[in-house]
Amino acid sequence: MSLNAALPSYASGTSTTPLLGDTIGGNLARTVAAHPDRDALVDRASGLRLTYAEFGAEVQRVALGLLDLGVVQGDRVGLWSPNRSEWVLVQYATARIGAVLVNINPAYRTHELEYVLNQAGVSVLVAAPSFKTSDYAGMIERVRGKCPDLREAVLFDGPAWDALLAAGDGGDPGRLAGIEATLSPDDPVNIQYTSGTTGFPKGATLSHHNILNNGFSVGELLGYTEADRVCIPVPFYHCFGMVMGNLAATTHGACMVIPGPGFDPATALDAVQAERCTSLYGVPAMFIAELALPDFDSYDLSTLRTGIMAGSPCPVEVMRQVIDRMGMAEVSICYGMTETSPVSTQTRTDDSVERRVSTVGRVGPHLEVKVVDPDSGVTVPRGTPGELCTRGYSVMLGYWNEPDRTAEVIDAGRWMHTGDLAVMDHDGYVGITGRIKDMVIRGGENVYPREVEEVLYTHPDLLDAQVIGVPDHRYGEELMVWVRMRDGAEPLTADALRAFCEGRIAHYKIPRYVHVVDEFPMTVTGKVRKVEMREEAVRLLDAGLI
Structure with a gap:
């Protein structure tokens, strides 16, 4: 392990197939x-x-x-x-x-x-x-x-x-x-x-x-x-x-x-x-x-x-x-x-x-x-x-x-x-944990939304989940998850989410707020617009709707 730990996170793609020189x-x-x-x-x-x-x-x-x-x-x-x-x-x-x-x-x-x-x-x-x-x-x-x-x-x-x-x-x-x-x-x-x-x-x-x-x-x-x-x-x-x-x-x-x-x-x-x-x-x-x-x-x-x-x-x-x-x-x-x-x-x-x-x-x-x-x-x-x-x-x-x-x-x-x-990793495989701008810093702890989302995808009633950070007076930022429910499933509550996450992820990574939606704001290419989600979340929280 010590040898692998010392390897730098660098990899080059070797190939016996040359690049194309065409237009x-x-x-x-x-x-x-x-x-x-x-x-x-x-x-x-x-x-x-x-x-x-x-x-x-x-x-x-x-x-x-x-x-x-x-x-x-x-x-x-x-x-x-x-x-x-x-x-x-x-x-x-x-x-x-x-x-x-x-x-x-x-x-x-x-x-x-x-x-x-x-x-x-x-x-x-x-x-x-x-x-x-x-x-x-x-x-x-x-x-x-x-x-x-x-x-x-x-x-x-x-x-x-x-x-x-x-x-x-x-x-x-x-x-x-x-x-x-x-x-x-x-x-x-x-x-x-x-x-x-x-x-x-x-x-x-x-x-x-x-x-x-x-x-x-x-x-x-x-x-x-x-x-x-x-x-x-x-x-x-x-x-x-x-x-x-x-x-x-x-x-x-x-x-x-x-x-x-x-x-x-x-x-x-x-x-x-x-x-x-x-x-x-x-x-x-x-x-x-x-x-x-x-x-x-x-x-x-x-x-x-x-x-x-x-x-x-x-x-x-x-x-x-x-x-x-x-x-x-x-x-x-x-x-x-x-x-x-x-x-x-x-x-x-x-x-x-x-x-x-x-x-x-x-x-x-x-x-x-x-x-x-x-x-x-x-x-x-x-x-x-x-x-x-x-x-x-x-x-x-x-x-x-x-x-x-x-x-x-x-x-x-x-x-x-x-x-x-x-x-x-030590074999050169890359895992994406999120955008630098999407990383949530909660009470000094770095939380990567992707890690939390992967846990939530195993919930049987959830079709999709997106985690964002929202302002919080005590912790600086707190976690919120927007969820899409499967047809016929009861809307997810914060208490039910907490119960599901207990024992699966650290307590500080469990979202405090849950917002159930039919669709996420998306770009045409299918990327979720988390900037827009954060803006809407702040508005909902300020209005006391969540």
Whole structure:
């Protein structure tokens, strides 16, 4: 033990598989040549099905159409839409012409749209006309006069999109080939805005090299081949969808299956069944919703082999059900952040179930991770909590036009500081214990919400639980848990919670307050907005409602 305790919390990902030196367009061309007749893209909502040969041709058509609109290398092209086939076509088309794709969160409202369009200097915006309660067309019109760089807005299903495709049909493939010959894998290709749970969102700027290799690496560790069919119900605007989903598939000749424009548990499982999917993606909340379907057992999920659960901490009990009830024996946990393209650590398909339910795996190929003391920056011994940092090909170029904010998170050694609390064990497996900002200090004791939540997930009446810190005169902070109850269960009381936790966790870790809700405030990517929960909790406590 003394030897292990002395090991530093540092690990590097060795690999006999070299990094890809392609641009995204160059890599796609190789896949199209190798697997022209295999399914590339299935959009369940529209009924569209494309082989790789057809997909490559459609991407070229959109690329030539964008060139006809006057888009040149380095221009920022905004994309504001839920999941649909056109989203994927624009993703690869912008990469082929050297434009920088700016992903716009489908949940944004007018002021957020205006901010992103101006901050990134978007010249052409491609968007869906509407989705659910969002009137994208109307919001675009309201901001056009406030966005001087924006010169074109192209709406799917409208005359401008039809004209773009028609122009692409008459475009010159030789012109496109000439442009592609000038592109470098290190060129910026994508700007993804962070969730912006506090302040204005930051635009993480990613290169071809960043995201192409990360998608490839994720697919390699999942064992993808051209025989795989990947169900992608997570949003394309986020790395989970467009990198871990789309780029993982296209670097291996696998098929991308879009179950629908937005997440619906029944639609996702129906797509798995109908398309014989081998892989299914989701954040924990998605898998919880799928498992909770009354007719869950009626779906034929026998083709599922693998998949990814990521985006937020994955409850142990949910993970076990995904393996046992969904048959995803090789399901993987991925951990990362937008700024790292996104995946830094991942469990392997041959890891034990215990490893896959209790850690976020080991460092990925060609990457480095370390755990440091948040104050001193010194690497801590294995088994000691600290801040997780990562370095390597995946670290972003920087925040778009914000060098000061970039310098706050990427140090002089090119280490990305994640803000996440982690512990590395003696075998190099990493456990995430929470966000540095989420850690609760109760009476001088550090309490990590994740540890408490894992205990609460074993309560038979709880569907989900989220622990936060709230102000307290005596202890500085006290613990509160927000819970979602299973159908038919009695609402949980503070006394009942205390009785359940006695003997399972230390007394100071038992939440004092319980708040029963139907849903948690969430980002579009499925991350719980604990900042919003704390604000609401303070209001409820001040009003004497809890």
